[in-house]
Amino acid sequence: MEGTIGREPARTAARRARSLGSSSVVLTTGITVYGCERDEAVVFRELAPRVGVLPTITEAAVSEANVDLASGNRCVSVGHKSRVTNATLRALSQVGVEYISTRSIGFNHIDVDYARSVGISVGNVSYSPDSVADYTVMLMLMVIRHAKSVIRRTDVHDYRLNEVRGKELRDLTVGVVGTGRIGAAVIDRLWGFGCRMLAYDTNPRISADYVPLDELLQRSDIVTLHTPLTPETHHLLHRRRIEQMKLGAFVVNTGRGALLDTEALVAALGTGRLGGAALDVLEGEEGIFYTDRRATPPDSDLLLRLQKMPNVLISPHTAYYTDHALRDTVENSLANCLTFESGNQHG
Incomplete structure (x- = not known):
């Protein structure tokens, strides 16, 4: 938007x-x-x-x-x-x-x-909304195919199949939260994969299957966030809403980090309540993203915990780039x- x-x-x-x-x-x-x-x-x-x-x-x-x-x-x-x-x-x-x-x-x-x-x-x-839309779909595909684990194991010459099989988009329901230019561009791309799509926006503006947010969370296998960050949308996905999501669902965020309650997300990933997450934005990214921290790793406990999880992808706010x-x-x-x-x- x-x-x-x-x-x-x-x-x-x-x-x-x-x-x-x-x-x-x-x-x-x-x-x-x-x-x-x-x-x-x-x-x-x-x-x-x-x-x-x-x-x-x-x-x-x-x-x-x-x-x-x-x-x-x-x-x-x-x-x-x-x-x-x-x-x-x-x-x-x-x-x-x-x-x-x-x-x-x-x-x-x-x-x-x-x-x-x-x-x-x-x-x-x-x-161009295409930059973020393309990246969002890429993250969806990577997280449902466990790309992080596959690539990491291949890098150390472990070529065995993972015991966790991937999923196909055509078998899933994707919930798009926010249908401005970027959210709409994501929906346009997803049509080609044959998946089911739901949408939520306080101001519906495109031809889509709009449903209340709680219903979208309950029905979606993937939830992708594309709404602006405002006082009203801060922690839009808070602990209670994350608990409403389908068991094993995935979260993709290329909007703003604070749309997600990161502590609640980490807890849900740790218990297996969620199947994975792909995050191009993160709460507390300021002063970390866009800097070289190889010699001085960040002191963000939540970031470090997320990075250790095999089912979490993190990139440094680069979808637009x-x-x-x-x-x-x-x-x-x-x-x-x-x-x-x-x-x-x-x-």
Whole structure:
């Protein structure tokens, strides 16, 4: 699902950015890009001049210590990997920033209400839903075919068949929680596997077999989460709801870590109540994911326990990370800032 706060829809903004594309455009707008990885920087440096933007790029996440990099620019672009504190928002406002484009669909790393109170509008981006949808289906197939155990045993030259046989998607019921662009794209892909599908959303918007959440949990062999993280969806799958799920069911989460009560999940996996989990996002991932921790393993007990389980797959919030989605993200972040600068914001 995408949200918009103080800007036109990202798809419209993207078209606007493309229509401005020209190598001869005069650089008239400055944007500071925080938390910019090397691959993002390459795309920003390619696209920004085409739309008249002079980017100031830093790998550092935005903080009180580096807000001066935004001096003279009304717009900044930030990544989703680090929380933007209220103190940082206040400091950005004091140096003249009026608009933040987050290079993510979700806003949960920014207090949008506080930003508005200090005169800053916040906008998100859209990117290809196919990146996350493809990855989600891959995780489903891997977890029901016990890919983690198979690959680990093969790596040490143990080529015996596992005593636990895999399952076929066509024999299973998949419950899709959240049917925005990504959830809908997952459903589109699953049709080809011939499985049964159920859907839950507080705002049904596609042709699907919608049922109440409790019913979906009781009937589904796989539950996949694609809803935004809000105060209402925090721990959407809590202990009681996990206990409602079918014995041996699987959970897939490529949405946000806190949609799941991780302690309750670990307990259900440990007792065999659940058959497995595939998690691209995790509670407490901040400061762990996107870092090299080979020399200093994380001190997250829940993460370490999950990683030891043969029926749990964990990847570091990478489902969105494709070349197509990266280009979409940069293009739309630039377009959002241009739209704000032109005075065409809506909200």
